[in-house]
Amino acid sequence: MAKRILSGIAAVVLLILCMMFEKNTIRETMSDVERCKTEQKKTAYITFDDGPSCLTKQYLDILEREGVKATFFVIGSQITEDMENIIKREIEDGHEIGIHTYTHDAGKMYSCKEKCMEEIEKTGYMLEEKFGYKAKVMRFPWGSSNNYVKNFKSQVVNDLKKQGLEYADWNVSAEDSVGCPTVDSIMKNIKKDCYKYNEPVILMHDSCVNKKTLESLEKVINELKSNGYGFDVLSNRKESCHFCGD
Numbered sequence: 001m002a003k004r005i006l007s008g009i010a011a012v013v014l015l016i017l018c019m020m021f022e023k024n025t026i027r028e029t030m031s032d033v034e035r036c037k038t039e040q041k042k043t044a045y046i047t048f049d050d051g052p053s054c055l056t057k058q059y060l061d062i063l064e065r066e067g068v069k070a071t072f073f074v075i076g077s078q079i080t081e082d083m084e085n086i087i088k089r090e091i092e093d094g095h096e097i098g099i100h101t102y103t104h105d106a107g108k109m110y111s112c113k114e115k116c117m118e119e120i121e122k123t124g125y126m127l128e129e130k131f132g133y134k135a136k137v138m139r140f141p142w143g144s145s146n147n148y149v150k151n152f153k154s155q156v157v158n159d160l161k162k163q164g165l166e167y168a169d170w171n172v173s174a175e176d177s178v179g180c181p182t183v184d185s186i187m188k189n190i191k192k193d194c195y196k197y198n199e200p201v202i203l204m205h206d207s208c209v210n211k212k213t214l215e216s217l218e219k220v221i222n223e224l225k226s227n228g229y230g231f232d233v234l235s236n237r238k239e240s241c242h243f244c245g246d
């Protein structure tokens with residue numbers, strides 16, 4: 001009789017242990033799924049160089065309609081009076097403004113370290129004075145590893161840091177300002193590299209000659225959305241995007 005009671009108790013204990021184990025396993029599996037979901041969060045950073053331009057308003061309309069935030073690297077000398085409302089709208093719509101020098105003229109801005117800093121600072125002051133906007137990022141025209149800037153790049157980067165400015169390159173290029181781009185070539189170039197990264201930084205251009213960029217923007221956004229990407233402004237990226245990982 002006692003033997004039967006004991007084996008009964010043992011069976012109940014075993015059953016309880018099994019239930020506890022199963023519950024823990026399920027909980028662990030769930031948390032693993034949750035963890036993976038957070039780890040795989042994908043954010044695309046669309047960046048437009050060379051604006052403001054005669055097309056910027058149309059870019060902004062598309063971005064607004066799609067609920068997408070982007071980063072505009074602007075050329076100071078192009079912020080003429082008739083462009084001021086465009087810059088204001090970029091800020092009001094929650095996009096980021098970055099500095100892309102004042103003239104974008106290699107002979108001037110890359111003639112020496114001092115001239116390069118002068119052009120960056122001039123555009124920075126302009127954004128602060130006219131719009132009360134303090135830029136956090138800048139992009140070297142043709143990227144940070146171009147031949148013009150290589151002799152004094154590290155000095156410029158140090159000076160930028162002192163001013164709270166970070167430079168930003170890209171890891172995906174739409175190649176929309178070379179040769180004769182088409183909507184297809186832009187899409188192909190973006191798809192070629194974009195999916196290698198959870199946080200792609202995409203180089204596109206905002207200038208009057210880049211009509212194909214404007215034509216492809218909605219398609220680019222939808223392509224990224226359907227592949228699970230969200231969008232944000234560049235200074236919210238966890239790490240700065242630099243060529244060669246430096």
Ligand SMILES: [Zn+2]
Pocket residue numbers: 049050100104141142
């Ligand atoms: Zn440029």
